[in-house]
Amino acid sequence: MKRLLLFIAAIAIAGKVSAQTCNCETEFTYIKNFMEQNYAGFKDKQAQMTKPKYDKLVAQYRAFTKLPNAPEKCLLIINQFLAKFKDHHVAIRMNFDAAKLDSAYMAQREIIPVSDEKIAELRKSTGFEGIYDFHDAAKYKIAVMKDKTELHDYIAVIVSSNLPGWKKGMIKWEGKMVSDSLAAGALYMLNGKPKPETFYFGKDAIWGDWHRENTKPARSSGKWEPVASRKLSDKTLYLKISSFEAYNAKNIDSVVKANAEALKTTPNLVLDLRDNGGGSDYTYGPLMQYVYTNPVKQTGASLLSTDANIKGWAAKLDDEERSEENKNSLRATVKLLEANKGKWVVNSPDGVINNFTKLPYPQKIVILVNKNVASSTEQFLLFARQSSKVTLMGENTSGTLDYSNWVEAPFSCMPYILRYSTSRSRRLDKGEGIDATGIKPDKYLKPGENWIQKAQEALER
Template identity: 45%
Template sequence: MKSTLLIVMLIFSISYYSFGQTCNCTQEFSYVKDKIEKNYAGFKDKVNTKTQVTYYKHTKTALERSKFINKPAYCVSLINEWLGFFKDGHIQVGRNRISGEKEKVWLDKRIQGIERVNLSVTELAALKSSKGITGIYDNGDSTAKIAIIKNRNSFRDYAGIVISSKSGKWVPGQVILELKSGKDSLKGILYDKYYIPENVSLPIKDDALGAFRREGSKPAPTEFVSGATVASQVLSTKILYLKIGTFNQTNARNIDSLISANQFNLSTMPNLILDLRNNGGGADFSYRSITPYLYTKPLKLIGADVLATDDNIAGWSAIATTNGIPPDQKIFINDVVHKMEQSKGKRVSFAEDQNITLDSVKPYPKKIIILMNRNCGSTTEEFLLLAKQSSKVVLMGEHTKGVLDYANIRGADFSCMPYMLYWATSRSRRIDHGLAIDNMGIKPDKVLNAQQNWIEEAKHYAEK
């Protein structure tokens, strides 16, 4: 059985996409390194007199390793390792979010690069009773079954092969996990639904590898979190529940409509539960319609500066032309671009420190409970920093992601591989005031754990 499987692996390994003569990992790594050093707003903070020796050593090691890599996904893994030096969730390798036509071409290339393996019925049956790491697993949301087999190459010890996928994001036979053995975990890459390789570390448990559960094992109890972009429900005569899944600019109108549709409830009900769990951010203007309901006193905003470079100017200019940007925001962005063009190589203020003062305090809701978790980041954290200044607001749940001090991501195509590099172009002046939150997050007023029903806990708290 093992020899048959090895032959199948060898047959399929010949076909997957690798570098051409005009594209190699050393070239791509050097390109990414140059983009980050020139354009990342946090580079001078992160590479300073105390860290520069470590940074140069880290970079030299990655550059040497790049010479021996001949598969794009493995090159992205190396680049992700190198980017880890900056500890900034706003530096990412991803898909092309700007050009849909280009992304279609790129997606096809990435799919071509995915290794494929056919497992026989006999091999699958053997895996069902397998011990140790190998076996059949369900992914975190039970939408796919994965067979993890031993299969070594220079990068991995194990391969995860799709058996079935309800969501259709993967195809049976695709290798979407490539993992290397560690002491207490397996490290390697997981291909997401866009076939972008993400670096992962999966803790080894009795019946699980990270979020992957062995088939037939009992899942850990967790509360279901709706993936809806917006939702509302009257929980009682005194409690209104609102869900906002994203502050993405494309959801801004939905948020405004949600608030408008619930205007009577917001004006008459004493308690609001605002569920922001898994809201990864978006655009600040998306939460403008919510702010008046949490306001109790002037809100203090600490401003930010943007690094003026050619790439950053191009990125900001492109944002002004995307769908869903309100007219006033287009004017604002164009003004920022003009200031950047006049001060290349410098930081330019695009948001001044200010106090937001409204004409009145709304009598209702009297209490606002905001549910947040470790997946709340970026713009959502900006909103939470405003919200926590209100005497109406109680933050409940987990600490947030901690990705806000360097923000306003913009990007550029890789030089020859079908990926895009994104980086933060702005730097908050909170850093200079000792109020940075990156890699720490915002702490809740009341901590909740995975075994609790968060909405029920918020209801109990409101009813006190």
């Protein structure tokens, strides 16, 4: 009996260990298959790459999962594979407590030797390489070194640290350059586990969190505001909407109502949508009546119905920020998907929006846009740019709309959540996709200019 109990206990322990072990190749294969079956843009993206090139890409990243350091690099490997789809709606987020130390995971992390001679050499660097302090210098110091591999171009290695579990030589972050000053890669959190991150290389600073040793940290440029408004002059009103996410819907509604009288009497409006990465289409509803001048042609999108996509859409009903009206619309969508499993269904039909009346004010509108404008904000711009009142000014938008309506699903065993698109715009069938270029403004503005002032001048000229 004693041997039997020991045997059962051994099986239980083995089962627990097995459940906690996550093989990188297995997880990569799961995510690859999941995207092929559920991502609305997969067939288009594969056709753009060609199937042989896609198969070669899969083989390349599968090989990465078999490298000795694959357990530590697995998130980076999968995230870089997903980046090849070139869809900003495809992303990964953490599903763990980043502050809770994972001692077992930390004990297995790779150590990169950094000699005193190398540190002295890096202290003389004037390029991206160098010795950097965290913005709270007492916490840790890193050595940023060029280390060109298939997975990264730069690594940031701990030189000294007061963080629990962190040792000299552990990688704090690693990134591959995607432009002359921006890297995409992984940031290893307080508990040692990675999250996807981007790193901006500026003068003596990286991403605002690290500054070169013996230099002062840059001050924050200011407080982020979800919405804002002010009179620029008697002729021009200014409204800023920082996000169309569901959490900001009440703020948008409030700022529009608070400025209702000004909107009825002021000739000009500057609508600042810079850095608005989108959210939900219904949140920009209060703005539409002020923009509208004539019937607006609209091309809709189709949804891919799969079990995972249905589950993802149903999960949106748990969002307490959504109105009951919006939830009723979601329930109708879920019902439509459930009745058409394995098919494409029309989520939004093609048609003409003509249920508004042209208002006498504002008479002219400038909408400010930049490269960070994306998703639902771009959908609003497709509506707004058909108005005779509207001029778009700034720079090309992100181009994140051809595949949209993202939902989320968990990884099979790693503590992460996959975000991906479930809809495909039928604009693509007309050759009117925007993801390759973004939406172009009517008038370009230069980065160093005062864009608000330029918009006001254009309106009051």
